[in-house]
Amino acid sequence: MMALAGTGLLAGWPETVPERTHLQRTSTVAEVRAFMEDLRQRAPGLEPYRPKGAPRATETGKPLLAWRLKGKGPDPLRVYVNANIHAGEVEGKEAIQQIIRELLQGKHPALRRNLDLVVMPAYNADGTDALDPAIRPWQPNPSESGVGRRENALGLDLNRDLMKAAAPNTRWLLAMLQDFDPAAVLDLHTTNGSTHGFHLTHGPACTLGADEPLLAFNRKLLVEVREQLKAEGMPTYDYGNFVPYGPTPEKPPTAWETYDAHPRLLTNYPALRNRLAVLSESYVYRSWPDRISDTRRFVLACLGWMAEHRGEIRAQIREAQARWVGAWAKGPVTLPLSAKLKLVERAAFDWVDPIRDEKGRLTGEKGRTHLELPSFVGFEGQDFVTAPAGYLVDPAFAPTVLPLLQAHGLKVLKGDARPGGLAVLHFQETGRKVSPSAYQGVFTLELQGSWKAEPVLKKLQQVWAPADLDRALYIPLDQPLGRLAFYLLDPRSTDSLAYWGLFHSALIRGNGMWGEPPRFPILAVGPAASPAPASTSTSARLPEPRTQE
Structure with a gap:
């Protein structure tokens, strides 16, 4: 058995599929279920979770499976962890299984006491089981199984479905947000873009029209987690890509830009409900076991911060809700129809000039260039109108x-x-x-x-x-x-x-x-x-970057 870094297996506890197959395979929906059910037999506390009124299966009949691990303390903070919304990005699916096992083994006692967790390791159940070694060949993958498909069986990207809610998976999630009502949502991905050299990138909700102080607090969470991980030797930064996309020595990077302000994205949507959200993007060019390990470390760091600051999180949520209610008593409420990228800071980057094999995988580096670049990792609203x-x-x-x-x-x-x-x-x-x-x-x-x-x-x-x-x-x-x-x-x-x-x-x-x-x-x-906004042309609306996960 080849244990993944940091898992700390104990005798008699179940192994994840990568662990028991020497990293040759990733798990199917049935294998996730078997692993989680085996954990249930080993220790009390873990239970299947089904939101009230939620769909039980996808369009093809694949089960939508989640589990709840209630906190042992008197007032645990509710947190939801989502993985495999893009089923070619399997690291979160495997990492969250490890984390739940560790919590049941008695590790991370502060998390076990202070957090009430719901986890869904295989959110895109159809994509999870559509394994193919030919998918995402540019990332080091489990050689026997390959990874799953990005979209669901109907060809929908579930990470663009939060507003129209066309898929059963999305309606399951909306039911969970009402039934479980988590204070924070974590969504676990893998990048497919720039060769930046960070072990993992991350993002807070950047949602158009959301409560600004709550968005700022969401960013504070991740800045402090970033500094903690940096001190531990794990470099991370805000998710994004170099500008220009695909830089070359002739056209080197001039800036760093984050993703999208639309609430259709799972990381952005919770902010319109006055809740926190975290995007995790493991670095596509690191090895598969490293990507799992990096995701595990990042999720644990975020959960640790949330457990420690749960009182402050609840206060921030209450204040955001009170600001919205209070705004209606003060006069007309205005909201933006579009957003533009905002310069937040100048930051240090390593731009990797890669050596790639015939499949596009990074096999080495021609060199690294250390740069200080303007970092556009926030948004500001524009085209404000009066709400009716x-x-x-x-x-x-x-x-x-x-x-x-x-x-x-x-x-x-x-x-x-x-x-x-x-x-x-x-x-x-x-x-x-x-x-x-x-x-x-x-x-x-x-x-x-x-x-x-x-x-x-x-x-x-x-x-x-x-x-x-x-x-x-x-x-x-x-x-x-x-x-x-x-x-x-x-x-x-x-x-x-x-x-x-x-x-x-x-x-x-x-x-x-x-x-x-x-x-x-x-x-x-x-x-x-109210008059029409001064700028509502198509060019004024934020385009969706092609590499956003």
Whole structure:
């Protein structure tokens, strides 16, 4: 048996698949289940976890399996750890199995006492079992099994699905966030980009429109973990890539940029719920056992920080929630429709000039260049608009939209419960862009415009009658998840239900659609209309970097 660094196996305890196969294989869904069930027989405390009302399986029938290890102390902090959302990035799946074993063995007593953990080692269950040695050949992989597929069986990237929630996996996660309500979420990945020389990169939630002090606290968590690991000989930094991407000696790096501010990403989404999140990205060019070991060390360091600061974490969450509620008592609330990268610091980097084999794997280094670069690892909002009191959704779309809003945990009322004395506002479109190619199976729709008191009607367009308003879905924004409701329902949001195609039958009319035009399916309810933002062109919206995990 070849033990992985740091695992500390004890006699009689089960081995992970890499351990018992001498690193030749990674685990399948069934093997993860067998390992975790074996742990349950060895020590008390570990139990299967199923959120209330959550799907039990993927589209193909693969089980969605999670386990809960409750803290032994009087007031443990709830934390969720997610792995294998991209099933070609298997290190987190193996590392979290090791960590749970160590906790049951009596190691890390402070974590065992002060944290209440739910873990899902094989989130993308379909991709987990679709093992193939030809996948991700540029990273050193288990030679016998290879690794799994990035996307699920329907071709969806589950790490872009948090808002539209098209996959059972995502609806499972949304149910968990309501049922278990973790204070923090960890999502475990492996990079596929720059040769930066760090053992692991990481990121806090960088979410568009989230509570800024909470985002700053989220960053503080990771800066302090980074310094701890640096002192222990493990270099880490914020996730990102060099600019230009794929630098050469002729065009060396000039900056470092992080990923994306959209809440569609699992690391970003919790911030719209006033919760913390951590992205872990092991370095793709390190050996497979090193990537598992690095992920294990990083997760343990994060969990240790959370256990030690659990009172402060809870206070920060309470204050973020209070700020949102208090904002509505002070006057109009504004939120950004887009974000731009922000210079946070200048930082030291090693740029590795690699030697690669025929599969693209890094087999050596021509050299390293030490650089100090501007580091754009944060975002600032732009294109701010005034948020309405709430939104009305056409009752014709209720069968599709209501279950999705409820899955997100939003309070949804009948239209006749909207506050009296506030105008019903109509969206006046000034521009649009339908994507030229499908993204996540959707030809996405970007809309520009503003809310006005009077509609601009096309000939024979269906109108909103008073009875329609009363039958509509009303979603107020002064609820705890009001930020989330804004980005789901404002048609200008590039993560809205309109963007993701839920209203395409009404909003995109082709030559073959000969009927009278339908009405716009979303209305806003007061306050007074605000002008269109100064910059809402496609170029002003943050593009998604191609290498984000």
